[in-house]
Amino acid sequence: MFLIETKGLNKIYDLGESKVHALNEVNIGIAPGEFVAVMGPSGSGKSTFMNVIGCLDEPTSGNYLLEGRDIGGLSRDQLAEIRNAKIGFVFQGFNLLPRTSALENVELPMLYMNIPTREREERARAALRMLGLEGREHHHPNQLSGGQQQRVAIARALVNNAPLVLADEPTGNLDTKTSIEIMELIVKLNEEAKITVVLVTHEPDIAQYSKRIIRFKDGEVVSDEAIKKIQSSESNRATNDQYT
């Protein structure tokens, strides 16, 4: 069974005079444990695709099944519940709450599940520890480096044990060295914790960390292939090993 399955997914934005086909008959299946990169130029529909599979947006027509459940026609609050339990988000701009400690940022998804304070704190601490942020629990985002902020965001994405992590240009705001660190981390999560990762990026280097690349153009899937490890990626791996 697929974790993510779309059948004839269409998303049409009605701009009055013209209609924009952001997604055009997209049929994709992603199995649990996969690491998929979604690529394409801006306006290709990759972000719309992410929003739909992230249950942030609903398709105009077609079906989206998450763990076999059709999310079409669900209410706002039902979608929120699914996001909370099934999906972890990692954004380009980190999207941490300002003036709020790393610990409380990680606790945020559990706040809306009404998990008791003690358990919430323990799980958040464990997640931060796993991401090498021990001792930074009470730092605010503006006291952390970009890489550290993104790791807090990843901890937040993982803390509810969501089976799916959606990463939207997670390294877009980071320097090369930090980008490699973050990508290594995501690879590790995928390989060791068997978390399904869908990564949106326009950087080929970053996409190389995945095992499958889906390319979008004008709302359509133009290619969908398993990755052949190429030389540059191998050398990347070699450099990365210094940091892990």
Add this chain to the structure above:
Amino acid sequence: MISIPNTLKISFRALRVNKMRSSLTMLGIIIGVGAVIAMLAIGTGASEQVSKQIASMGSNLIVILPGSTTSGGIRMGAGTTPTLTSHDADAIEKECPAVAEVAPVLNGVAQVVYGSQNWSTGVVGTTPEMLSVRDWPLQSGRNFTDQDIRSAAKFCLLGKTVADNLFGELDPVGQIIRIKNAPFTVIGILASKGQSPTGHDQDDTVYIPVTTAQKKIFGTSFPGMVRSIMIKARGPEYLEEAEAQIKELLRQRHRIGPRQDNDFTIRNLTQMMQAAEQSAKVMTLLLGAIASVSLLVGGIGIMNIMLVSVTERTREIGIRLAVGAKSWDIRLQFIIEALTLSLIGGLAGIILGVSGSGLLSHFAGWKTIVSPLSILLAFGFSGLVGIFFGFYPAYKASLLNPIDALRYE
């Protein structure tokens, strides 16, 4: 769903971040609640004072004054022609069923002397019924008896002010004082009644039997003359009936023809005072209403700030929605924020209102009464204002689209 304590924590943090803005917003509510409490305190104090004065006049009171003389076309005003007698008083008591008690009054100013002390005061000749007509209890001693009246005894009752001025710490009962040089035995002291509605010290008086006043102190232009008659009706609902009966009786007794004017005037003091009391109540309501407007303005201030806050924190709302906050979670967060502003403002406003009323009565000498009800009302109202004006911004926040909110710069 998020729990209330966690929501409270989020709200407090948000309010702390913008301390200046939060406290200015609260100031609107503080002033509003403070004004409502202070205004109601002033109004309640005023109407309480009026009520007290009415009670001090005696309830269901009717006063009959002699009519006016007309001399050469110039009317001289009520009481210028002595037309009333003690017999009128007796007749009213006997023949008017709506009347409970009657006390004739023959009064004047006289010097009263005890030992080396002397005092000028109003001396009132009357009957034992006077005390019940005016609801005026004795502090000590006894009232006159009918026998005292018949025999024109030289007994007197002292008002508190007179007793204090002549006797100081001594007990006046049984002592002998001189009124216009005639010796009178003090048989009782009247309880303190305080000021009349017109500001006159009601305790500055001496009561003597009406017969004694007529024969020995003031004299009369014809036998049995009195200056006025005070009447207590059976109850508030009998006031008009009593007035009509008295008018009928006195016209008959004074032989006034059908086309002639009355030679007396009937005044219903209670009605006058009730009107005053009513207007005091209306004033309280009016003051409260005006103060409520400022509370309303404070509420609009909250709404304004909450709308700004929702816009500023669009991204935060987007993050919360993305990680699984439901509409209600977001709504609750902003409503609680508004409620926190208004309730803290309300509490501070209560302190301001209560202390403000205290200062007013202390420095301006106005009587103020802060009723627990007005505090509860103002506090409850501020809470409602918070919920009412917080709801729309909260609702707006909860409807944000998570994608747009996350992208908001």
